[in-house]
Amino acid sequence: MEKSKGMLTLVGTPIGNAGDLSQRGLQALLDADVIACEDTRRSLPFLLGRGVKKPLVSYHKHNEKSGAEHLLSLLEQGKNVALVTDAGMPAISDPGAEVVRLARSAGIKVTCAPGPTALTTAAALAGLTGAFCFLGFLPQKAKERSLLLSKFAPLPAALIFYVSPHDLKKDLDFLYLALGKRKITLVREMTKLFEEVIEGELGETDGIEPRGEYVLIVRAGEEQESAEDPRELLKSLLEGGTDRKSAIKQVAARCKLPRDTVYKMALEHEGEE
Template sequence: MAKLYIVGTPIGNMGDLTRRAEETLRAADVIACEDTRHSRPLLAHIGAKGQLVSYHKFNEAECALKLAEFVENGKNVALITDAGMPSVSDPGAEVVALCRKRGVSVESVPGPSAATTAVALVGLKSSGFVFLGFLPEKASARRLAVERAARAGLPLVIYAAPHDVKKTAAELGGILGDRKVYAVREMTKLHECVTESTLLSFECEERGEIVLVVEAGEEENPMLALSPEEHLAAYLDGGMDKKEAVKRVAAERGVPKNEIYRLTL
């Protein structure tokens, strides 16, 4: 039975292409590429000769249907991006969702990830991290995304283009305060580099796509994201005594107890 294969490709070092990825690409009838010009050298290197289809963020919806139909008609389709895993801050999610909706089989062929590689390189001691990828274009949406992510109390992993990286660091500093940040670039290549600085005193050579790993701040109380009424209701609904709930909400929000008590009247 034909399948859609989600294939991870190297993020810089050709030697990181797995044997399974090579075999999958060589066997594919159709190879959907984010940029066919970028992918041709890799595909030629391994002898993959499937039909190339351009699949990028500007034609995702239209091309997703075409790729799903290829699989339904018995053709194995491999989906790749310029580097890393499709659907992770790269095109791919539309066709995967459509194929699953239509009952088309989807299989992953994992490969390198810039996010996990960067986190491993900086050596943070953390139980996890929040991956934001490329931040939204609108300033208001960027702020909202960062503020929401920061509430987890975990390091943030953000992708940045070289011409935007200093502006991005300064903007993050304005939202999060002056946290330590690691700028990771040229991963898996000869000049792989990690630069440690802070968001408001940022240092990094502006070359190649860059991964920013921002250290976590103090853990935030998720209740503070609620209104005072919702905060109080959450404790009362959980069975807490009214007097204790008022006292706790007032302490957590740094306001007088009588201000919270009035919400119960």
């Protein structure tokens, strides 16, 4: 007789306030045969404090593929696996997507005991309405960053990013160069004692100190005539490492110009070098 397969449960854990673990989430942890953790050292005290004493396995971004295959083998042996990250929901800018994909492909049930996420908590605190796009952490490479923004900047939607403290100034400067003077909201320490919501504009953020991780919400651009000099903007983007195609797309969107017009500007700029 074929042994029945286990079930994978994605369990949302608190992003700051330990009281935010749901009853369903706790029960899923208590019912699991194995708990996969982003960092077992961080999860162990949290679990023990709630009476959860189960075998732990590591599952993080550095072993996501091999770790997912290991978890799949446990599931196929009939083990029920709960997946947690250090904080928030698995697979939301954290490991989880690969094991979900493998489990579903193998016919294994995947369910969720949802919990708080920094993304939706920040959106609520910011009073965000309408459409938004979540882009996670900006890529480190200039070309990849520029390509990403060239795709999403023209959309009539807010853009939401996660920002690590050591990247805060760099990311804000880059976004100002790429998007212009847009309204922003920065949120940190969510659900904690020193929760902070900062509102401002790109280009006017020099006084913001890099204290912990932030969620950055950049509001959609307003439809208005641009006062920016498209040639200077194009020059800044190109000299800052943005490739020509992405720079043309960004300048055309920000300055409300046809792309062929900006293309000619790019050729002129290259001819001057």
